[in-house]
Amino acid sequence: xxxxxxxxxxxxxxxxxxxxxxxxxxxxxxxxxxxxxxxxxxxxxxxxxxxxxxxxxxxxxxxxxxxxxxxxxxxxxxxxxxxxxxxxxxxxxxxxxxxxxxxxxxxxxxxxxxxxxxxxxxxxxxxxxxxxxxxxxxxxxxxxxxxxxxxxxxxxxxxxxxxxxxxxxxxxxxxxxxxxxxxxxxxxxxxxxxxxxxxxxxxxxxxxxxxxxxxxxxxxxxx
Amino acid sequence: xxxxxxxxxxxxxxxxxxxxxxxxxxxxxxxxxxxxxxxxxxxxxxxxxxxxxxxxxxxxxxxxxxxxxxxxxxxxxxxxxxxxxxxxxxxxxxxxxxxxxxxxxxxxxxxxxxxxxxxxxxxxxxxxxxxxxxxxxxxxxxxxxxxxxxxxxxxxxxxxxxxxxxxxxxxxxxxxxxxxxxxxxxxxxxxxxxxxxxxxxxxxxxxxxxxxxxxxxxxxxxxxxxxxxxxxxxxxxxxxxxxxxxxxxxxxxxxxxxxxxxxxxxxxxxxxxxxxxxxxxxxxxxxxxxxxxxxxxxxxxxxxxxxxxxxxxxxxxxxxxxxxxxxxxxxxxxxxxxxxxxxxxxxxxxxxxxxxxxxxxxxxxxxxxxxxxxxxxxx
Numbered sequence: 383x384x385x386x387x388x389x390x391x392x393x394x395x396x397x398x399x400x401x402x403x404x405x406x407x408x409x410x411x412x413x414x415x416x417x418x419x420x421x422x423x424x425x426x427x428x429x430x431x432x433x434x435x436x437x438x439x440x441x442x443x444x445x446x447x448x449x450x451x452x453x454x455x456x457x458x459x460x461x462x463x464x465x466x467x468x469x470x471x472x473x474x475x476x477x478x479x480x481x482x483x484x485x486x487x488x489x490x491x492x493x494x495x496x497x498x499x500x501x502x503x504x505x506x507x508x509x510x511x512x513x514x515x516x517x518x519x520x521x522x523x524x525x526x527x528x529x530x531x532x533x534x535x536x537x538x539x540x541x542x543x544x545x546x547x548x549x550x551x552x553x554x555x556x557x558x559x560x561x562x563x564x565x566x567x568x569x570x571x572x573x574x575x576x577x578x579x580x581x582x583x584x585x586x587x588x589x590x591x592x593x594x595x596x597x598x599x600x601x602x603x604x605x
Numbered sequence: 606x607x608x609x610x611x612x613x614x615x616x617x618x619x620x621x622x623x624x625x626x627x628x629x630x631x632x633x634x635x636x637x638x639x640x641x642x643x644x645x646x647x648x649x650x651x652x653x654x655x656x657x658x659x660x661x662x663x664x665x666x667x668x669x670x671x672x673x674x675x676x677x678x679x680x681x682x683x684x685x686x687x688x689x690x691x692x693x694x695x696x697x698x699x700x701x702x703x704x705x706x707x708x709x710x711x712x713x714x715x716x717x718x719x720x721x722x723x724x725x726x727x728x729x730x731x732x733x734x735x736x737x738x739x740x741x742x743x744x745x746x747x748x749x750x751x752x753x754x755x756x757x758x759x760x761x762x763x764x765x766x767x768x769x770x771x772x773x774x775x776x777x778x779x780x781x782x783x784x785x786x787x788x789x790x791x792x793x794x795x796x797x798x799x800x801x802x803x804x805x806x807x808x809x810x811x812x813x814x815x816x817x818x819x820x821x822x823x824x825x826x827x828x829x830x831x832x833x834x835x836x837x838x839x840x841x842x843x844x845x846x847x848x849x850x851x852x853x854x855x856x857x858x859x860x861x862x863x864x865x866x867x868x869x870x871x872x873x874x875x876x877x878x879x880x881x882x883x884x885x886x887x888x889x890x891x892x893x894x895x896x897x898x899x900x901x902x903x904x905x906x907x908x909x910x911x912x913x914x915x916x917x918x919x920x921x922x923x924x925x926x927x928x929x930x931x932x933x934x935x936x937x938x939x940x941x942x943x944x945x946x947x948x949x950x951x952x953x954x955x956x957x958x959x960x961x962x963x964x965x966x967x968x969x970x971x972x973x974x975x976x977x978x979x980x981x982x983x984x
Contacts, residue, residue, distance in 0.1 A: 391914040393922055418951055421912065446951060509748075509799045510687050511957030525951075543950035545800065567800065569953055571874075572923050574817070574838035576800045 395425035398437035402457035404532030411526030413519030414486030714853025745790025754784035756965035824931035825883025882918030882925035
């Protein structure tokens with residue numbers, strides 16, 4: 383069937399946009415870049431028989447470290463029919479260039495590599511929303527990792543955000559990647575649950591971020 | 606001296622010329638060489654501060670202590686920080702004590718853990734005037750809302766004193782403000798779990814605690830849009846108004862009988878919402894509420910450019926049954942709105958404290974639009 387126009391202010395378009403942004407945040411995010419949705423300009427939905435629901439989106443994003451610049455994107459998000467175990471297919475096209483983070487990336491990389499003791503931290507931000515400046519790159523990396531979780535676990539009935547980095551531990555490696563083992567708290571908007579999620583993230587200035595392992599922590603704290 | 610001694614001397618009073626004194630902070634490892642040099646050169650010196658670090662440490666401790674100390678009045682209260690329940694309750698008492706002719710504190714009930722449920726009443730007189738109700742903190746983890754509520758309270762008092770802003774509204778209407786609508790949950794976010802949302806009641810034989818106070822109202826209670834599982838965040842409770850935090854407001858609203866606008870404040874997502882959440886049938890006043898929302902959001906945006914979306918609960922955010930403003934609307938309170946304050950997910954519930962005041966300021970502009978529209982369209 384043909385694509386129907388959706389009101390950008392209604393939640394179905396907003397949820398699909400969050401998936402696209404999460405995906406892009408994972409792909410292009412790093413210790414010096416955090417991509418966020420500024421506005422959803424247009425959304426259409428197409429119901430494809432025996433396949434699923436496909437959303438066509440026009441988005442305006444911004445890098446939280448470069449808010450003066452508008453990043454225009456188009457995206458397609460295909461939620462597979464009846465599937466809770468298959469991630470949506472996402473394609474994003476960014477118009478123009480993102481601000482370069484080459485220097486900040488190199489500085490961060492060298493800084494972490496030169497640490498004598500492996501970095502360990504928790505509660506980022508803290509209860510009052512504070513993030514110590516030296517942990518801001520870690521916060522942004524966690525945000526990129528949460529983009530992967532968002533992308534991989536979203537359905538039309540969910541909307542994920544990173545609520546907090548509960549714990550992070552650097553793991554020194556013999557190869558050139560940096561490794562961070564995170565416990566992230568993901569906030570799911572529809573159920574309002576806050577879900578602990580273990581994520582291992584590898585990062586390298588040229589190769590970018592990759593999730594090598596993730597696991598939703600079992601059980602629910604009763605009170 | 607400095608070029609001869611690359612030993613990090615820190616001049617607090619720099620050399621100006623012969624005969625003028627000089628103040629130097631000397632790092633510990635350099636103490637002996639510096640003293641030796643001065644003595645050998647016949648330069649007299651005296652020690653002004655034995656241990657600078659000790660002074661710095663003391664200042665740090667003092668600052669920390671001061672930030673936790675109860676302030677003397679609502680002018681020295683720190684609006685740019687998050688506070689504990691005791692600090693907010695103390696603030697309320699100070700506000701009332703400073704403005705006895707405008708502000709009074711009502712206890713409308715007790716929470717599950719027997720904490721008092723306080724509402725501030727702002728009134729310039731009359732008897733049972735038409736009123737505006739505002740509540741913050743019904744979901745305890747949404748800290749920017751209680752913090753904004755504290756700021757609103759002070760703002761109302763200031764406007765009245767300066768005869769501007771809401772002073773004109775107070776000529777004919779009362780304002781009721783419940784700042785900590787869920788004190789048990791709020792205390793729990795401080796002591797145990799910053800992400801706690803619900804009340805702290807225990808009803809069933811389940812080990813799980815708490816009911817979602819925004820699913821516990823008698824409007825589509827128990828229908829789709831809430832959970833029947835006590836271990837979930839949107840558990841509606843065993844029956845409508847099972848939660849004293851909710852029942853106390855229901856009783857207050859019914860016995861007052863003259864509330865004309867009801868605004869319940871949450872975070873986060875940057876939304877202004879009107880009923881319904883439990884059904885996709887639009888409210889009869891949909892068009893007017895939509896227009897008021899548009900105006901309110903425009904006013905909010907005008908201050909810092911913060912973008913809000915608006916619409917009915919069910920179209921804009923999700924289906925939700927048993928929600929506060931669905932009940933208040935069905936009671937006949939036409940101007941029933943829910944806000945979701947900053948941000949859109951970067952910090953979420955953990956909004957940096959430095960955003961408290963800007964959030965409160967911009968939200969206040971939207972609230973004024975709603976209050977003024979209510980006053981000018983009395984029913």
